[in-house]
Every structure is written in C-alpha cells, then in structure tokens.
Amino acid sequence: xxxxxxxxLQKTFQTKRKAAGLSGSIRSLFKxxxxxxxxxxxxxxxxxxxxxxxxxxxxxxxxxxxxxxLTGILHPTSGEAKxxxxxxxxxxxxxxxxxxxxxxxxxxxWYHLPAMDTFILFxxxxxxxxxxxxxxxxxxxxxxxxxxLLDVPVRKLSLGQRMRCEVATSLLHRPxxxxxxxxxxxxxxxxxxxxRDAIKRMNQEEGVGVLLTSxxxxxxxxxxxxxxxxxxxxxxxxxxxxxxxxxxxxxxMVEVRYAxxxxxxxxxxxxEILKVGNYGVKLKFDTxxxxxxxxxxxxxxxxxIVDITISDPPLEEVIAKIYKEVENxxxxxxxxxxxxxxxx
Amino acid sequence: MKELxxxxxxxxxxxxxxxxxxxxxxxxxxxxxxxxxxxxxIWIIFFNRFKDVRGWGINDMYVTFGVLASAFGxxxxxxxxxxxxxxxxxKGRLDYYLSLxxxxxxxxxxxxxxASGMGDFIYGFISYGMSGYFTxxxxxxxxxxxxxAATVFAAFLxxxxxxxxxFGMMTNFSNLVLNAMLTFGIYPITLFDSYAKxxxxxxxxxxxxxxxxxxxxxxxxxxxxxxxxxxxIGFLSLxxxxxxxxxxxxxxxSAIQIEV
Numbered sequence: 301x302x303x304x305x306x307x308x309l310q311k312t313f314q315t316k317r318k319a320a321g322l323s324g325s326i327r328s329l330f331k332x333x334x335x336x337x338x339x340x341x342x343x344x345x346x347x348x349x350x351x352x353x354x355x356x357x358x359x360x361x362x363x364x365x366x367x368x369x370l371t372g373i374l375h376p377t378s379g380e381a382k383x384x385x386x387x388x389x390x391x392x393x394x395x396x397x398x399x400x401x402x403x404x405x406x407x408x409x410w411y412h413l414p415a416m417d418t419f420i421l422f423x424x425x426x427x428x429x430x431x432x433x434x435x436x437x438x439x440x441x442x443x444x445x446x447x448x449l450l451d452v453p454v455r456k457l458s459l460g461q462r463m464r465c466e467v468a469t470s471l472l473h474r475p476x477x478x479x480x481x482x483x484x485x486x487x488x489x490x491x492x493x494x495x496r497d498a499i500k501r502m503n504q505e506e507g508v509g510v511l512l513t514s515x516x517x518x519x520x521x522x523x524x525x526x527x528x529x530x531x532x533x534x535x536x537x538x539x540x541x542x543x544x545x546x547x548x549x550x551x552x553m554v555e556v557r558y559a560x561x562x563x564x565x566x567x568x569x570x571x572e573i574l575k576v577g578n579y580g581v582k583l584k585f586d587t588x589x590x591x592x593x594x595x596x597x598x599x600x601x602x603x604x605i606v607d608i609t610i611s612d613p614p615l616e617e618v619i620a621k622i623y624k625e626v627e628n629x630x631x632x633x634x635x636x637x638x639x640x641x642x643x644x
Numbered sequence: 645m646k647e648l649x650x651x652x653x654x655x656x657x658x659x660x661x662x663x664x665x666x667x668x669x670x671x672x673x674x675x676x677x678x679x680x681x682x683x684x685x686i687w688i689i690f691f692n693r694f695k696d697v698r699g700w701g702i703n704d705m706y707v708t709f710g711v712l713a714s715a716f717g718x719x720x721x722x723x724x725x726x727x728x729x730x731x732x733x734x735k736g737r738l739d740y741y742l743s744l745x746x747x748x749x750x751x752x753x754x755x756x757x758x759a760s761g762m763g764d765f766i767y768g769f770i771s772y773g774m775s776g777y778f779t780x781x782x783x784x785x786x787x788x789x790x791x792x793a794a795t796v797f798a799a800f801l802x803x804x805x806x807x808x809x810x811f812g813m814m815t816n817f818s819n820l821v822l823n824a825m826l827t828f829g830i831y832p833i834t835l836f837d838s839y840a841k842x843x844x845x846x847x848x849x850x851x852x853x854x855x856x857x858x859x860x861x862x863x864x865x866x867x868x869x870x871x872x873x874x875x876x877i878g879f880l881s882l883x884x885x886x887x888x889x890x891x892x893x894x895x896x897x898s899a900i901q902i903e904v
Contacts, residue, residue: 372743374895393747394745408740408743410657413660417657420657421654421657424650426745
C-alpha cells in the first residue's frame with residue numbers, strides 16, 4: 301500500500317532582489333524587483349506504508365519545502381500529492397490526525413512547562429480521552445526513556461533530552477506516518493543513537509512509516525532502507541541504501557601491522573599509501589581497479605602480518621561524492637539525470 | 645463544543661506557562677491595574693476643569709474606559725498572539741499550527757497569554773463599579789458589551805496583522821492602528837461629527853470598542869445592541885476571510901526557532 305504518492309510537484313517562491321547599500325534600498329522601495337526561485341522542480345516519488353525512507357540533500361535542495369507541502373503547510377505551485385489518501389493542502393486537518401511531524405529547528409514543546417503538560421495538551425488537540433492519553437504517555441515514556449524528564453521544565457533539558465521528548469510528542473496520537481525534518485540536528489552521538497533506536501522500535505512495533513530528512517549519513521545508515529537524494533529541487537538519486545553502498549562503497553581502507561619494521565618506500569601498484577609507520581601501513585584502493593586478492597597477496601609478501609583492519613569509507617563521504625558529481629554534471633537540468641547518476 | 649474543549653485546554657496551558665514565573669505574573673497584573681489608575685487620573689483632572697464635553701461627563705468616561713480596558717484585557721489574556729500575528733506570519737512561525745489538526749487562526753491567536761491583560765480585565769470592572777452607573781442589570785450588559793467589543797478588537801487586530809501575508813512585516817503599522825483604536829476608543833463620541841463617526845465605525849472601529857458599548861451599558865436599546873452585534877459578526881467574518889485568503893500565500897521560512 302502506498303502512503304505517499306507525489307507527482308510533478310513544483311514550488312516556486314518569489315524572492316525580492318535588492319542591490320547592496322542605501323541607494324539599492326531606496327531604488328527597491330520605489331521599484332522593487334522580484335525573481336523566481338524554484339525550490340522544488342517536478343518532483344515525483346512514492347513511499348510504501350511502513351517504509352523507512354531517507355530524503356537527503358545539501359542545504360537549499362528543497363527537502364524541507366517538500367516536507368512542508370506533504371504536511372499541508374505550503375501550497376505547491378503545481379503538481380499533485382497524496383499522503384495517506386489525502387491531498388495535504390486541501391485536507392490538512394484530516395491528514396494531521398494521521399501523521400506526526402517533527403521539525404528539528406522548530407520545537408513543539410512548551411518551553412517554560414514540563415514536557416508532560418505538552419503531552420496532555422496534545423492529547424486534547426488530537427481528541428484522545430484522558431485514560432488513553434495516559435496509557436500512551438506511559439508507553440512512549442518507556443520507549444524513549446524519558447520518565448525522569450517529564451516533570452522538568454523543557455528549558456532545563458539538554459538538546460538531546462528535548463529532542464527525545466519532541467519525537468515522543470509527535471507519536472502520541474499513533475500516527476501512521478512520521479515526517480521528520482532533521483531530527484538529529486545539533487545532537488551528540490549518544491543522543492542521536494537514542495532517537496534512532498526509539499524510531500526504529502516504533503517502526504517495528506507499530507508499523508509507523510518514516511520519511512526522514514537529514515544531513516547526517518548516520519541517520520540514513522541506521523534507519524533507512526531506501527534513500528532519495530535531492531539537489532536543486534530535483535531527485536538526483538533514488539535507490540535502496542544497500543545498493544547505494546554497493547555501488548559507491550568501492551573504496552576500501554586497510555590498516556596493517558607487521559611483526560618486523562616496514563621499509564619507508566613501501567608501495568603496491570594501484571594502491572594509494574596514506575601513511576607508513578615503523579611497523580604499520582595505512583592504505584586505500586578502489587576494488588573496481590585493483591583486485592582485492594592482488595592487494596592481499598602483496599601485503600602478506602612484505603612480512604608477517606600481526607593485525608589487519610579493512611573498512612569502508614564513511615557513508616558521508618559517499619554522499620558528498622554524489623553531491624559533487626551532480627554539481628559538476630550538466631545532467632542536472634535533464635529530467636533523466638536521476639537514472640544516469642544512479643548508474644555511476 | 646469540540647473547539648471549546650480545545651480552547652479551554654490551551655488557555656489552561658497558557659495560564660500554567662504564564663504562572664511559571666509567579667513574581668513576574670503578579671507584578672504585571674498589579675502593575676497594569678496601577679498603570680490604568682494613573683492613566684485615568686488625567687481624565688479626572690480634565691473633567692474637574694470642564695465638567696462636561698457636549699453632554700459627556702466623568703461618569704461616562706469611567707464606563708467607556710472600563711469596557712475598553714476589560715475588552716483589551718480579555719483579548720490579551722485569551723488571544724495574546726493576535727497582537728503579534730504579523731510577526732508570526734512573516735517569520736514563518738505558522739508552521740507549528742499548520743501541522744496540527746485544529747483551525748489555524750483560532751489555534752494561533754489562542755496560544756499566548758499576556759499576563760498584564762489580567763490587570764486590564766480586572767481594572768475595567770473596577771472602573772465600571774466607580775462610574776456611578778452600577779446596577780446588576782448594567783453589570784450583565786457590561787459583560788455582554790465587553791465580549792462584543794473584545795470580538796471587534798480581536799477581529800480588527802487579526803485583520804490588520806493578516807496583511808503581513810501580502811506586505812511582509814506589518815508590526816509597526818499594526819502598532820499604529822492599535823494605538824489609533826485605543827486612543828479614539830476612549831474619546832467622548834460627542835466630539836466627532838458624522839464623517840468622523842463613520843470612520844470610527846468602519847476603518848478604525850473604535851466606537852464599537854468604547855462609546856457604543858458604554859451607551860449600551862448605561863441603558864439598553866436594540867439599536868446599540870444591533871450595532872454591536874453587527875460590528876462583531878461583520879468584523880470577525882471579514883478578519884477570518886482575509887486571514888484564510890492570505891494563508892494560501894504563506895511562504896513559511898527557515899529561521900531557527902528556539903521556543904514556543
């Protein structure tokens with residue numbers, strides 16, 4: 301079953317342009333100039349019910365604008381979208397009962413009150429009866445490990461603690477779909493892990509679908525099965541996260557420790573030596589150009605290996621590489637670019 | 645009924661939030677009552693000197709200022725965000741209200757309590773009590789007139805502040821018309837000729853917030869009640885229409901917001 305269906309969605313903003321300085325301001329006062337900015341261009345995609353979908357892209361790529369159209373906050377310039385069967389900007393109120401939203405940069409918890417008061421208020425907003433609200437709060441409190449935080453004014457919570465409460469609030473009414481706009485922004489590693497674990501649990505236990513925008517590749521790796529990469533308002537890559545890794549994680553990093561001292565002019569054909577120490581070497585190579593067994597054979601021929609670590613580069617690097625290739629590619633304005641880049 | 649339950653819940657939360665800082669809350673309430681007494685002293689001095697202005701005396705001023713203060717206080721208490729709506733629109737802070745399943749306008753304006761409004765609200769009743777017009781019937785009319793005046797006032801605020809959908813930041817303009825509304829609202833209506841009165845019923849509906857409610861409180865007439873009802877319904881409908889029309893133009897924003 302499809303939970304989100306987007307077809308040729310487009311959003312254009314009118315932006316005022318003004319030359320620098322006072323004279324520019326005066327000119328703009330009498331003759332304002334506007335230009336159009338296409339935040340989202342002919343966006344089309346689908347999301348299945350209960351799916352964990354990552355929606356990523358650099359700043360200004362159109363991620364937040366898309367989420368805002370999918371929640372009914374913004375009206376599109378053109379195009380169509382159905383979220384859980386509703387057209388968001390027409391059936392905004394009906395849809396809001398079925399979805400939960402978290403905007404990492406826009407808190408929904410009441411700042412001066414304990415989170416518990418916001419939970420109770422949200423229970424009224426979503427028309428839950430008091431007993432049901434209490435039961436749900438108990439469940440979410442346990443799932444998000446926030447029992448000790450509920451009675452503390454939100455202003456006294458750390459960002460990580462607050463974010464856990466934010467996400468829990470958005471799940472109070474048992475939404476079928478959760479739209480998360482950069483929920484891990486500014487969080488430390490432990491706080492991110494907490495949030496990811498809780499979201500994963502809600503997906504497994506309640507089948508909540510999650511559409512997640514993030515700058516953090518870790519969110520993607522830990523949570524999402526499928527990823528859509530957008531840039532300049534267009535989809536430039538769409539595939540399963542596992543395929544993304546397979547296609548782009550072709551570089552291997554290797555760290556080797558030898559029993560004997562290593563020569564300073566250590567070299568293997570087709571391998572980039574990153575560091576040579578007294579007993580160890582750090583190197584990287586592209587598996588599509590240099591076979592793994594060739595590298596392993598050469599490594600072992602140098603001396604007795606005491607320890608070896610082989611790792612993939614962080615997913616972040618892969619995504620940065622995709623952004624870069626897209627930026628450099630003239631395919632950007634070609635609607636078929638999504639396929640072309642997908643097979644890079 | 646559904647929306648009333650929701651409103652009560654949100655007002656309760658507002659009150660809890662305002663009372664979180666007990667000292668500041670009490671200071672604002674008591675400070676505002678004192679402020680109004682000091683402000684009204686100028687009218688006492690004025691009417692000591694001139695006794696009456698075209699049939700309008702100090703007692704009429706007590707009633708007019710009373711109903712205006714209570715109406716202003718009620719809007720501050722229950723619909724505090726009506727005063728900053730243009731700012732909310734221009735800075736893209738409607739996102740929060742749009743993502744929840746409630747009427748956006750009602751939810752937005754009801755989501756803030758200005759604690760000093762409690763001072764204005766209480767002061768209005770004291771002022772009416774001191775007017776010399778006090779009767780129990782009059783008190784019932786005071787409450788009804790105050791509710792209708794508050795509706796006109798809130799609607800007028802929403803109407804002017806919603807222009808932010810078209811013109812961006814309207815805070816200064818809104819403050820300007822707010823001051824005009826309050827200033828003309830407490831002036832004796834007998835001062836104005838028919839053209840000025842027309843303006844005070846329409847463009848700046850100050851007469852519907854001060855003079856007409858005061859007239860209705862002093863003595864019941866169907867005409868004044870009709871004027872108040874028509875004004876309240878008319879301005880409220882217009883405000884809702886303008887806001888909803890503007891909402892289609894809402895452009896959100898990317899400013900980082902750190903508190904609600």
